[in-house]
Structure formats: C-alpha cells, structure tokens
Amino acid sequence: MVGGGQLSRMTQQAAIALGQSLHVLAVSPTDPAALVTPNVTIGHHTDLEALRAFASSCDVMTFDHEHVPNEHLRTLVAEGFAVHPGPEALIHAQDKLVMRNRLAEMDVPIPAYAEVKTVSDVTQFGEKHGWPVVLKAARGGYDGKGVWMVPSSGEALVTELLEAGTPLLVEERVDMTRELAAVVARSPFGQGAAWPTVETVQSNGICVEVLAPAPSLSEDLAQEAQELALRIASTLGVVGVLAVELFETSSGLVVNELAMRPHNSGHWTIEGSGTSQFEQHLRAVLDYPLGSTDPVAPVVVMANVLGARSTPDMGPDERVHHLFARYRDVHVHYYGKAERPGRKIGHVTVLGEDLAEVRRRARFAADWLATGAWPDGYDVHGGK
Incomplete structure (x- = not known):
C-alpha cells in the first residue's frame, strides 16, 4: 500500500487476519502505518524509482491516497506490475475535471x-x-x-x-438537504458489494460524524445510491473500495466526489458490518470473493476525534482510561498522530438501537478524547 497514513494503518490490521503481509511505502518512519507495520519502505510517492522498487517487492500495489502521479502508475502498469485501482480508473479520483467530464458522459447526476x-x-x-x-x-x-x-x-x-x-x-452551489455516501467494492473478476448508504455530517469541510444507515432515507433512494456507486465502479473499472460522496436534494441525488480507497465514511464498518472496508479492499485487490456488507446492529455511529484548540491536560492514554470507565461499549481507534487543532487523530464507533442515544454517546466520546473535558451541560452520571 502506497501511503503510510491511518487508512494504511487500519488496512494492516485487516491484513493480519487474512494472513497477508502488508508492505507500506511511507514518507516517514513516524507515519501512522509505519509505527505498527514491520514491512515498511521509506520513500516518496512522487519518486518513480522508489515506486518501481517498491512494486518489485509486492504482488499487488494499492493506495491509501490519490496523490501518486498518474503517469508513474501508467509506467508501472506498462512494465507489468499489478496496480489496483489502475491509473485509468484512479485518474477520476485524482482530477475533478476529468471526473466531472466522464460522469457527464455517463449521464450521472452532477452539479x-x-x-x-x-x-x-x-x-x-x-x-x-x-x-x-x-x-x-x-x-x-x-x-x-x-x-x-x-x-x-x-x-x-x-x-x-x-x-x-x-x-x-x-x-x-447545490441546494442540498444533507450529504450522503455510498461505499462499494469491486474485484477484478467484476464482483461488486455495497454497504448501506450512510449520512455524513460535515463541519468546516471536515467529516465529523457518519450515521449508518442514513436515517429517514427511503429504501428506494438508498438503493439508488448503491446502484449508482456500483455502476460508476464498473464503468470506470475500479478495483478495490470506491466511495461516492453524494448530495441529497429535493429532486434526487447528485454526485459530489469520488475516492478509490478506504474512506472516512466507511470507518463504521470495522465494528458495524460483517466485513470492514479495509478487509474488503484487500479481498478486492487480491481478487478474493467479497465479504458480507450486512450491518450487525440497527444503528451505527462513527465520530471523528479532531485535535483540540489547546493541549489537553490529560494524555491520550488517560483519556481512553476514563472513557472506558464511563462507556464500556465505545470502540476507540487512535491513529498514532501528533495532536494538532482540527487534525483527525482517531475515531470512535458506537452500536445500538436508538439513533439519538447512540449518536449522543459517540459525540461525547469523540469530544472527550479530543479535549479531556466534559462537554458543557453534560451530566457525568447520565448524559444531558
């Protein structure tokens, strides 16, 4: 996997269970994946020679970001290396103008x-x-x-x-009611799989919450989003996970962005689905049969932990300790990143039956891990 960020870090966890050895090309030995993965090469994703040497040591090369120059990937494919997703597909996640032009040709709803x-x-x-x-x-x-x-x-x-x-x-500017995401996977064989359509909640351009499945979304529209994402994956020849970011409007769905890798809107699948997006991505690029995407609970909420404006008095370990003492059912994922204001340093996932309660617990847990402080008006004995 090219890239040593948190997506690569979480893919390493999935690789262990599959008996695979994930080789990571990281920019720095302190990158999140480099801290937990034994098989790491330090090199830059814009360096063709570094990419060629890296590809030579792998059966399949994939990515945790879209920033590898497309011309380098075309060179590697021409030299016989297996690259998934391939450059012809990945260009649509690298260049928004190329993506818009192609989706327009496909008669996909776009702004x-x-x-x-x-x-x-x-x-x-x-x-x-x-x-x-x-x-x-x-x-x-x-x-x-x-x-x-x-x-x-x-x-x-x-x-x-x-x-x-x-x-x-x-x-x-799209007049939308909310943002949604349809996350799917596709194998080289052409098998596809789709998770439930989710709602993503944004703040200052950053995803802060994912609600799975998207609440109050009609069955027809949820299925339309899944089928649209699968059609895009098939038409573009995507191999691996594809996330399609969507606007819900009064007249239907509008496609905003594409990502051809595990995606923030799919983190809930680690605990919340039969197969996580990270295992599914590996299954896809290795051409294994894809796994179940069924949710394991009626409601799953993922909340990102964003670095606080000021350094918390408690260290991360102490914050986790107190969180688990309060909420034993919260799943915590720290990314091994230095804390900076607004930076994604981790996420939490909560499963349950009542959306309001699950969402409250997830938001509290994420706030607590970020700040080490009780939210204003929070009753430590029972909530708001």
Whole structure:
C-alpha cells in the first residue's frame, strides 16, 4: 500500500487476519502505518524509482491516497506490475475535471460545472447559474482544502490561483438537504458489494460524524445510491473500495466526489458490518470473493476525534482510561498522530438501537478524547 497514513494503518490490521503481509511505502518512519507495520519502505510517492522498487517487492500495489502521479502508475502498469485501482480508473479520483467530464458522459447526476481558464469564466458561470459558486482545485484537495465559496466574481482569488498554476473548475452551489455516501467494492473478476448508504455530517469541510444507515432515507433512494456507486465502479473499472460522496436534494441525488480507497465514511464498518472496508479492499485487490456488507446492529455511529484548540491536560492514554470507565461499549481507534487543532487523530464507533442515544454517546466520546473535558451541560452520571 502506497501511503503510510491511518487508512494504511487500519488496512494492516485487516491484513493480519487474512494472513497477508502488508508492505507500506511511507514518507516517514513516524507515519501512522509505519509505527505498527514491520514491512515498511521509506520513500516518496512522487519518486518513480522508489515506486518501481517498491512494486518489485509486492504482488499487488494499492493506495491509501490519490496523490501518486498518474503517469508513474501508467509506467508501472506498462512494465507489468499489478496496480489496483489502475491509473485509468484512479485518474477520476485524482482530477475533478476529468471526473466531472466522464460522469457527464455517463449521464450521472452532477452539479453544473465549467473549467476555469480566466476570471471571466467564473463571472460568466455565476451570472448564468447564480451566486455564490463553488471554486475547486481540480487536483489535490481534501477535507475542505482546495474548495472556496465565491459570493461574487472572486477576481482576486481566481487571479491568485491561476497565477500560481492551480488547475481550476467552478460548480454551481447545490441546494442540498444533507450529504450522503455510498461505499462499494469491486474485484477484478467484476464482483461488486455495497454497504448501506450512510449520512455524513460535515463541519468546516471536515467529516465529523457518519450515521449508518442514513436515517429517514427511503429504501428506494438508498438503493439508488448503491446502484449508482456500483455502476460508476464498473464503468470506470475500479478495483478495490470506491466511495461516492453524494448530495441529497429535493429532486434526487447528485454526485459530489469520488475516492478509490478506504474512506472516512466507511470507518463504521470495522465494528458495524460483517466485513470492514479495509478487509474488503484487500479481498478486492487480491481478487478474493467479497465479504458480507450486512450491518450487525440497527444503528451505527462513527465520530471523528479532531485535535483540540489547546493541549489537553490529560494524555491520550488517560483519556481512553476514563472513557472506558464511563462507556464500556465505545470502540476507540487512535491513529498514532501528533495532536494538532482540527487534525483527525482517531475515531470512535458506537452500536445500538436508538439513533439519538447512540449518536449522543459517540459525540461525547469523540469530544472527550479530543479535549479531556466534559462537554458543557453534560451530566457525568447520565448524559444531558
């Protein structure tokens, strides 16, 4: 797996159970996966020679991020290395303009969009589709980075980005009711599997919660999201996990983004599904039969642990100790990252039957692990 982040770290846990040895290409020996994986090579994902040497030591190469240059991957495939997902598929997760163009050809519901070459491209688009508009870097953005809400012409911002060589596109601002995600997997054989459609809750461009299954979502719309994701995976030739981020609108579903790897919206599957997204990704890239995606509880909530604005008085271990003393049923995943404000340093998962109660416990647990402080108004003996 190219990349030593938390996705690779959690994939290592799944590899152990399958009797596989996960070889990780990490930038630093302190990367989250490098701290727990014995088979680590230190090298950069933009270095073709490092990638070639790494691929030579593996049966199959896959990724925990989309930032490997596509031309390098094409070279490796031409040289006979197994790369999943392949560069022809992965380009749609690497370049938003390529993705939008291809989805439009497939008649997939997407926002109105246009490539941006000049400031007037944004101005004309806004005048046609209405302000504000969404300006996006075509490559490299994640967790809200590389996305700007432009209330009017945005001349200064657009000029600055274009002069810096940033490839851009502009999209209409979608009038949505909430955000959803459909996470699926596909094997080289062509087998597909889909988890229940989930709701993702965002704050400042970062996912803070995942509710599985998406509450109050009609069965027809949930199935439509799954079938749409499976169609995209098949048409693009994806091998591995594909996450399709969606907007739910009054007129139906709209595709926002694609990710061809394990995804934050699928972390709930570790404890909440018959097969986790990490095991499923390995099964797919190894061309094993895919596992069950059935949930194991009526409600599953995942909450991200985001670094606090100030350093907590308690260390991480002490925070976990007190959390487990209060809530024995909370599943904790720390990523081995240094704590910085707003940084994803872990997540928690809670299973149950009542959405409001499960969500309350998950949000409290995540807040506590982040800050080491009781939320305002929280009764330590029984909740709000």
